[in-house]
Amino acid sequence: MSDISGIIVYSLENCPNCELLKDFLSAAGAAFEVRDMMSPAALTELRINGVFVREAPVLQVGSTFLTSRDLFSGGSVKKEILSPLLEGE
Numbered sequence: 001m002s003d004i005s006g007i008i009v010y011s012l013e014n015c016p017n018c019e020l021l022k023d024f025l026s027a028a029g030a031a032f033e034v035r036d037m038m039s040p041a042a043l044t045e046l047r048i049n050g051v052f053v054r055e056a057p058v059l060q061v062g063s064t065f066l067t068s069r070d071l072f073s074g075g076s077v078k079k080e081i082l083s084p085l086l087e088g089e
Helices: 016-027 040-048 079-086
Strands: 007-011 033-036 058-061 064-066
Touching: 007 016, 016 079, 033 040, 058 079, 064 079
Parallel strands: 007 033
Antiparallel strands: 007 058, 058 064
């Protein structure tokens, strides 16, 4: 189980990849917060951190931001990218 704090999933309604990511994080035992990616506060936070995408999800782990392109391949979560982040490597 991950003890990393500060895991945030920026998500949209009716977003299949958002659900895949949240399911992956839950199965890994990671505690995370979900934020509506279209809210003004979330958009501001993403822009301040140099994230200029309109495709969900965006995953924040600490100060690291990963976009859909970083997180998925062929409709599956890239475990080789996420697992080290969740383990704190």
